[in-house]
Amino acid sequence: MAGRLRAPTGRYGGKSAVERQAERRRRFLDAALQLFGDTPGYRATTVAALSEAAGLSTRQFYEEFRTLEDVLTALHLEVNDWAEQAVLLAVAAAEGLPLPERAAAMFRAYAANVTGDPRRIRITFVEIIGVSPSLEEQRLARRATWVDLVCAEAKAAVARGEAAPRDYRLAATAFIGSVNGLLHDWNAGWVDATLDEVVEELVRQLLAILRPPGWKPPGT
Structure with missing residues (x-):
């Protein structure tokens, strides 16, 4: 994949696009700390599993990151x-x-x-x-x-x-x-x-x- 997908812009739910992006990124990192740092570990984690643990979609993952x-x-x-x-x-x-x-x-x-x-x-x-x-x-x-x-x-x-x-x-x-x-x-x-x-x-x-x-x- 050449790069991240483009995230939505504008305000939604009282939050700006930048605030929503920061929140999504934080949720992915918190989920990664748990999955990479405990079970199953980085090498056994998939994008789908990380997205599920973060309570987000794989599309949202690729809006923030390219790879695990x-x-x-x-x-x-x-x-x-x-x-x-x-x-x-x-x-x-x-x-x-x-x-x-x-x-x-x-x-x-x-x-x-x-x-x-x-x-x-x-x-x-x-x-x-x-x-x-x-x-x-x-x-x-x-x-x-x-x-x-x-x-x-x-x-x-x-x-x-x-x-x-x-x-x-x-x-x-x-x-x-x-x-x-x-x-x-x-x-x-x-x-x-x-x-x-x-x-x-x-x-x-x-x-x-x-x-x-x-x-x-x-x-x-």
Whole structure:
């Protein structure tokens, strides 16, 4: 199919065409979160099943999306955006706190947001894998956003004299992989620990990266 069908224009039921389109899109994404993130999963979901779950028609689906992959693409971005917003709010609230407390606030916010709904973890770490080159590119781009955030925090910590000066990009990339892997395994029941213990471990790992053995704060 070359593109989406054209949606109706004008007001209907007191809502504009733009408002109706946004509502339809929201219903499709909410239905996709349930079907892709739970049962039956992205690969076993059809356009007809998603439309039925959203309480809409397949014609309305094609007015909003071209393919189910487009839905997964939008949902993956949204789930990541929710987590990023939670982390940025936590970072802002932790302004002025010592590095260990700032790191703990970041990871508590991220872990709570991602694990608060198991469907979000499945979308982020499972369903997105191996779908297509474009989705893989998006997954890596979103991971790069998290790497940038860690690097920015590391740079700020260096400026405050709380971390050793160095290029942290390689370490941050490896660390983000550890974060994602640990949270996925914890959610799957493969890690015998509480979520607080998982967060504490992540904080210890980050501090070990930022404060390697032998490093001392300036002036000590």
